[in-house]
Amino acid sequence: MPSRWGQRRFTLLLGGVVIVLILVQVLGSHPLPPPSHRTAAGAVAGYLEGVEHTHLEEVRQYLAPSQRTKAAELLQAFATQRAYITAPQMGYSSLGKTTAEINISAEVCSPRPGTRIYSCTSVGRSPLGLPSQLKCVKLNGDWYVTTLFKPR
Secondary structure, three states, X not given: OOOHHHHHHHHHHHHHHHHHHHHXXXXXXXXXXXXXXXXXXXXXXXXXXXXXXXXXXXXXXXXXXXXXXXXXXXXHHHHHHOOEEEEEEEEEEEEOOOEEEEEEEEEEEEEOOOOOOEEEXXXXXXXXXXXXXXXXXXXXXXXXEOOOOOOO
């Protein structure tokens, strides 16, 4: 039988490993900031929230004016595929004065072929061909998303 001190040491070691894993996850990806046109990340947040909740006006609001006519088509593509996104988060971004690229991670859930069972995969592994990086542009002081997050 292990000693009482040995059990305690193992428990502390295991707890330390769990804390380190949690910190790595928290520091490696960030939840979405509040939706806003003031930053590229805020524009991406508003756009993804609109897609996640299938809210057409919110999607249009955060899309660049040249892309707004495609917003309904984008949401229709998700409906046609019977797919949805969940747990969107942001990672590393490349920011310039008038353009930006924001890396995202999200789960894409879609039905398995021939079944009603849904499976969820990360955007990067999605069979729907979704981008894991969204491009943004600054127009008249406000940020907008230019990448259509549309399944193929």
